[in-house]
Amino acid sequence: MKPAMQALKATAAAALLSIPLAAGLAPDTAFAQGTEKLIIRFTWKLKGEYAPLYVALEKGYYKAEGLDVQLAEGNGAQNVLKAVAAGNEKFGYGPAVAAAQAVSQNLPVKVAAVYQTKAPMGVIAYPDTPLKTPKDMDGKRIAVSVDETFGDMLVPFTKVNGVDITKITQIQMDASARTAQFLTRKIDVMSVYLSNELPQIEKRAGVTFNVLKVSDYGLNLLGASIYVGNAFAEQNPETVKKLLRATEKGYRDAMADPKGAAKIMAKHMVVPEQPDVLERQVEATVVSTNAPAGKTLGWQEAADWENNLKLLKDTGGIAEIKPLDAYYTNRYLQ
Numbered sequence: 001m002k003p004a005m006q007a008l009k010a011t012a013a014a015a016l017l018s019i020p021l022a023a024g025l026a027p028d029t030a031f032a033q034g035t036e037k038l039i040i041r042f043t044w045k046l047k048g049e050y051a052p053l054y055v056a057l058e059k060g061y062y063k064a065e066g067l068d069v070q071l072a073e074g075n076g077a078q079n080v081l082k083a084v085a086a087g088n089e090k091f092g093y094g095p096a097v098a099a100a101q102a103v104s105q106n107l108p109v110k111v112a113a114v115y116q117t118k119a120p121m122g123v124i125a126y127p128d129t130p131l132k133t134p135k136d137m138d139g140k141r142i143a144v145s146v147d148e149t150f151g152d153m154l155v156p157f158t159k160v161n162g163v164d165i166t167k168i169t170q171i172q173m174d175a176s177a178r179t180a181q182f183l184t185r186k187i188d189v190m191s192v193y194l195s196n197e198l199p200q201i202e203k204r205a206g207v208t209f210n211v212l213k214v215s216d217y218g219l220n221l222l223g224a225s226i227y228v229g230n231a232f233a234e235q236n237p238e239t240v241k242k243l244l245r246a247t248e249k250g251y252r253d254a255m256a257d258p259k260g261a262a263k264i265m266a267k268h269m270v271v272p273e274q275p276d277v278l279e280r281q282v283e284a285t286v287v288s289t290n291a292p293a294g295k296t297l298g299w300q301e302a303a304d305w306e307n308n309l310k311l312l313k314d315t316g317g318i319a320e321i322k323p324l325d326a327y328y329t330n331r332y333l334q
Contacts, residue, residue: 037068037069038067038068038070038090038091038239038243039069039070039072039089039091040053040069040070040071040091040092040093041072041073041074041080041083041089041091041092041093042074042092042093042094043076043079043093043098044073044074044094045073045270045271046073046268046269046270047195047196047273048195048196048262048265048277048278048279048280048281048282048284049193049195049224049282050071051254051258051261051264051265051282052115052247052250052251052261052286052289053071053093053250054261054264054265054268055250055254055261056246056250057069057250058267059249059253061245061246061247061250062242062243062246065242065243065245065246067239067243067246071268073270074092074094077094077095077098077099078098078101078102080092080094080227081098081099081102081107081109081227082102084227084228084229085108085230086229087229087231087232090232091226091227091228091243092227092228093224093225093226093227094225094227095221095222095223095225096221096223096225096308097119097152097223097308097312099111099225099327099328100222100305100308100309100312100327101152101312101317103326104318104319104322108229108230108231109227109228109229110227110228110233110327110328111222111226111227111300112225112228112233112240112244112298112328112333113225113226113244113247113297113298113299113300114222114224114225114298114299114300114304115225115251115297115298116222116223116225116288116289116290117220117290117301118215118221118223118288118290119193119214119223119224119288120193120194120195120215120223120285120287120288121153121192121194121214121215121219121221121223122191122192122194122198122212122213122214123137123142123150123189123190123192123211123212124182124190124191124192124198124201124210124211124212125188125190126205126207126210127207127208127209127210129188129189129210130210131210131211132210133212134157134212135161135162135163137158137163137168137189138163138164140169141168141169141171141186141187142154142168142169142170142171142187142189143171143172143173143177143181143182143187144172144173145172145174145175145178150191150214152317153214153221153317154168154170154191155315155317156312156314156315156317157214157218157219159315160217160218160219160315161217161218171187179197179201179204182201183205194211194284194288195282195285195288198211198280199276199280199281199284200273200277203274203276203277220304220308222300222304222308224285224289226244226298228240233329233332237332241332241333244298244332244333245334247298248296248297248298251286251289251297251298252297254282254285254286255286255289258283258286259282261282261286262275262278262281262282263275265278265282266278296334298333299330300329305327306324309321309324309327
């Protein structure tokens with residue numbers, strides 16, 4: 001889950017095009033030479049969910065495509081999307097539903113690949129707190145944080161399940177405080193990513209929580225995806241294709257060997273994570289990774305986008321629905 005914090009600092013990636021262009025080279029030619037670093041900015045701190053990209057990095061898949069890639073932490077999806085739209089970042093990695101909201105706010109970004117058609121999100125409670133259906137959230141206290149993905153989806157989730165949101169006590173707090181508040185029983189239910197917080201919190205608490213997977217209750221949200229700025233993609237189509245090809249290989253390897261992917265991820269963690277927690281995070285990530293039959297991993301279906309956009313529109317997440325090609329493209333998946 002991802003809180004709103006200070007806007008991301010513009011990185012050196014903003015200067016990448018200046019040197020090769022001054023030399024009279026086309027943007028794609030410059031990136032193919034691997035003379036500058038290309039950053040993929042995650043929307044949050046490092047976690048097992050990002051293992052497929054580290055697999056691609058460590059196994060040299062990006063390098064084989066002529067790309068010198070750096071993977072970097074971020075501070076919230078909307079911050080990353082704003083930076084990508086402004087050209088301060090070239091690529092972002094995070095939930096596609098956040099990109100849908102950004103595009104609806106006229107940010108010039110697109111989703112170039114989606115790896116999960118059902119984001120692994122859920123709501124948890126202690127074993128002694130009944131939580132078998134969404135209606136069990138009535139009368140419960142839940143933490144709500146600005147720019148935290150499920151915080152934006154609480155209204156849609158309650159609406160599609162006939163839950164009266166006024167009967168849920170929403171407690172505003174910084175997302176960094178949510179776990180402590182939950183573990184000390186100051187809130188009753190907590191939203192989590194099954195591929196991130198759930199394994200961590202269960203390890204700390206030493207218990208198995210009651211879990212509601214939102215995808216089991218009508219909230220099929222597009223999950224992990226690659227964001228790209230419209231201008232950069234139009235000027236550098238081959239670079240985008242190369243990055244997506246390499247990323248797919250990393251995903252395929254992680255899906256085939258989650259434990260191996262977790263070991264690779266462990267080498268890159270800024271804050272060390274326990275091996276069994278990382279393994280559970282990676283497993284939850286790859287289990288929820290999918291692609292339409294006969295399509296390359298990352299391929300996006302119009303029906304999935306239509307359903308997500310309708311849900312957002314009907315529940316107030318976005319004001320209007322733009323043409324589908326404003327939100328996503330499969331052009332670079334080859």
